[in-house]
Amino acid sequence: MSTVHTKGTEMTTNSNDAKIGGKTSIKAYREALNDAIREEMRRDPTVIVLGEEVSGGAGCDGQDDAYGGVFGVTKGLMPEVGRERVIDTPISEAAIIGAAAGAANNGLRPIAELMFFDFIGVSFDQIFNQAAKFRYMFGGKSKTPMVIRGTVGAGWRAGAQHSSILHSVVTHIPGLKVVMPSNAYDAKGLMVQAIRDEDPVIFLEHKVMYNNECEVPDEQYAIPFGEAAFPRQGKDVTIVAISNMVTHAIAAADILAKEGITCDVIDPRTVSPLDDEAILESVEVTGRLVVVDEGNPRCGLASDIAGIVAEKGFFSLRAPIRTVTAPHTPVPFAPELEDAYVPNVDKVLAAVRDVLGA
Numbered sequence: 001m002s003t004v005h006t007k008g009t010e011m012t013t014n015s016n017d018a019k020i021g022g023k024t025s026i027k028a029y030r031e032a033l034n035d036a037i038r039e040e041m042r043r044d045p046t047v048i049v050l051g052e053e054v055s056g057g058a059g060c061d062g063q064d065d066a067y068g069g070v071f072g073v074t075k076g077l078m079p080e081v082g083r084e085r086v087i088d089t090p091i092s093e094a095a096i097i098g099a100a101a102g103a104a105n106n107g108l109r110p111i112a113e114l115m116f117f118d119f120i121g122v123s124f125d126q127i128f129n130q131a132a133k134f135r136y137m138f139g140g141k142s143k144t145p146m147v148i149r150g151t152v153g154a155g156w157r158a159g160a161q162h163s164s165i166l167h168s169v170v171t172h173i174p175g176l177k178v179v180m181p182s183n184a185y186d187a188k189g190l191m192v193q194a195i196r197d198e199d200p201v202i203f204l205e206h207k208v209m210y211n212n213e214c215e216v217p218d219e220q221y222a223i224p225f226g227e228a229a230f231p232r233q234g235k236d237v238t239i240v241a242i243s244n245m246v247t248h249a250i251a252a253a254d255i256l257a258k259e260g261i262t263c264d265v266i267d268p269r270t271v272s273p274l275d276d277e278a279i280l281e282s283v284e285v286t287g288r289l290v291v292v293d294e295g296n297p298r299c300g301l302a303s304d305i306a307g308i309v310a311e312k313g314f315f316s317l318r319a320p321i322r323t324v325t326a327p328h329t330p331v332p333f334a335p336e337l338e339d340a341y342v343p344n345v346d347k348v349l350a351a352v353r354d355v356l357g358a
Contacts, residue, residue, distance in 0.1 A: 022218065022219055023217070023218045023219075024216060024217050025215070025218055026214065026215055027184050027188075027213060027215075028211050028212065029183065029184045029187050029209045029212050029213075030071065030072060030210040030211065031216075032185070032187045032191075032216050033073050033187050033205070034073055035188055035216075036187070036188045036189075036191035036192050036195070036220070037049065037077065037111060037191065037195070038076070038077055039192075039220045040191075040195045040196075041080075041081050041085065042081075044109065045085075046107060046109045047108075048086070048087065048103065048108055048111070049074055049077060049085065049087065049110070049111045049113070050087040050099060050110060050111075051087075051096055051114070051115065051149075052069075052070075052090075052091055052096070052113070053067040053068075053115075054067070054069050054077075054078075054086055054113055055067070055068070055077070055078035055087070055088050056068065056088065064079065065079050070115050071151060071205075071207065071210055073113075073205075093114055093123040094122050094123045094126060096114070097114075097123040097131070097148065100146045101126055101127075101131040101134075101144060101146060101200075103146070104143070104144045104145050104146040109146070109195060110146045110147070111195065112146060112148050112149065113148075113150070114148060114149065115150075115151070116158075117151060117164070117165075117204060118161055118162055118164045118166070120150065120166060120169070120170070127148065127170070127176070127202075128173050131144050131146060132173050132174065132175030133175055136174075136175060143199070144198075144199060145195075145197060145198050147191075147195055147197075147201045147203050148200065148201070148202050148203065149203045149205065150203070150204055150205070151205050151206070152164065152165040152204045152206055152207070153206040153207055153244055153294055154331045154341060154342050155207070155208040155244075155338065156207050156208060157333070157335060158207075159331070160330035163331035164330075164331065165204075165243070165295050166295075167242070167271055167295060167301060168295050168299060168300045168301045171272045171301060171304075172299075175199065175200065176201070176202055176272060177194075177200070178201075178202045178204065178270060179202065179204065179225070179269070179271075180204045180242055180268075180269065181205070181243075182209070182241075182242075182243055182245075182247065182267050183212065183214050183246075184212065185216050186229070186267075187205070188217075189221050189223030190223050190225075190269060191203065192220055192221065193224065196222065197225070204243065206243045206244040209244055209247075223269065225269075225270045225273055226270055226273035226274070227270075227275055228268045228269060228275035228279070229266075229267045230265065230266060230267075231246060231249075231267055232249075232262075233264055234253065234262025234263040234264050235262055235264075235285055235286060236256075236261050236262050236286055236288065236356065237263045237264070237288040237290060237352050238263070238264045238266065238283050238285075238288060238290070239252070239253065239263050239264065239265045239291075239292060239348065239352065240290070240292070240305055241266070241292040241293075241348075242267075242268065242271065242292070242293045242301060242302075243294065245292040245293060245324075246265070248292065248343060248344055249263075249265045249292050249348055250265055251345045252349050255349060256349070263286075264285070266278060266279055266282060274308075276305075276308050276312070279305065279308070280308075280309065280312055280313045280316075283313045283317065284313065284316045287316055287317055287318035288317070288318060288355040289306070289309055289317070289321045290321075290322045290324060290348065290351045290352055290355060291305045291306055291321070291322075291324070292324045292348055293324070293343075294325070294343060295325060295326065296326055296328050297325045297327070298328055303323065306321045306323055309321060318358075319355040320355070322351040322352075323351075324347050325343060326341050326342060326343065327341065329341070
C-alpha cells in the first residue's frame with residue numbers, strides 16, 4: 001500500500017496507483033481538478049472545456065475570466081488557452097452535451113460541465129441514447145472521448161433541485177464510466193484518466209468537498225478506473241463508502257479502532273466499473289458488510305453492492321448486510337432536516353455495531 005495524508009486523516013491508495021516522485025503540495029479538491037485539466041490542456045490541444053460560465057467576463061467591463069464555473073474549478077484556464085478552447089455556452093444542458101458528443105466524435109476531447117448534475121434530465125437523450133451507445137452501434141469503430149463533470153450531493157443548503165446525488169441513474173447505463181473521487185489526490189488522478197479515456201466518463205464531484213485538502217503530487221498522474229482504495233484496513237467489518245461518505249466511514253472506523261474493532265474501509269473511486277473483487281475479498285475476511293451511500297435506497301448503489309455480495313459472497317457472511325443511505329425523499333431545504341437527511345458518523349457506527357451484534 002502507498003499512503004496519502006489528508007488533513008487529520010490518512011488515505012491509503014492501492015500499490016498499483018501511479019508511482020509518484022518529486023514535489024507534492026497541499027491542495028484543495030477544487031485545485032487538484034484545476035491542475036489536472038490545465039495540464040491535460042497543455043499536453044493535448046484537442047482537449048476543450050465547455051459549459052455555463054466556465055470562463056466568464058466576455059463583453060463585460062472589469063475582470064476577464066470572472067467565474068471559472070459556479071464552483072471555480074475552471075478558473076484561470078481561459079486566459080492561458082483562449083476562449084476557443086474554454087467555451088461559455090447558453091443555459092442549455094441539451095446543447096452542452098450534444099455539442100460535446102459531436103465534438104468527441106470528430107477528434108476533440110471535450111470536458112462538459114453540468115453546473116448541477118440534477119439538471120441531467122434535460123440532456124438524457126444526448127447522454128443515454130447517443131454518447132453511451134455510439135461505440136456499440138457503430139461496431140467499435142466510433143470513439144466518444146468526453147468527460148461530463150457535475151456537482152452532486154446535499155449539505156450546501158441549495159434545495160431539493162440542486163442537491164441530489166444521481167450516480168445510480170448513470171451507473172445503470174451501459175457505455176458510461178462513472179467516477180466519484182473522495183479526496184483531492186484521487187480527484188486529480190482520476191480526472192487525468194477520464195480525459196485520456198476513449199469512452200464517455202461521468203465525473204461526479206461532491207460539492208461539500210471542494211475545499212477539502214490533502215497532499216497531491218504536482219506532476220500529472222493517472223489512477224486506473226475500477227481499482228478501489230483502502231483508506232483503513234481491518235478484520236471485523238467491511239465498510240464500503242461512496243464519495244463524501246468515505247469521510248464519515250473513516251471517522252467511524254477511527255472511533256471503533258479505539259474500542260478494539262477494526263474495519264476495512266473501501267472507497268471504490270469508480271462505481272462503473274466497480275471493483276467488486278476487492279469488496280468480495282474483504283467480506284471473505286470480515287464476514288460483515290456495511291454500505292454507506294448518500295443516494296436514495298430504492299434501486300440505489302448501496303442496494304446494488306449489497307446484492308452483489310449476497311449473490312457472490314453469501315457463504316462468507318456472518319451477519320445480514322446493512323445499508324446506510326438517505327431516506328427515500330427529496331433533499332429538504334431546512335438546515336436541520338438536511339443534516340438529518342444525510343448519512344453521518346453516528347449512523348455508520350450504529351450500523352457497524354448492529355452487524356457485530358448480529
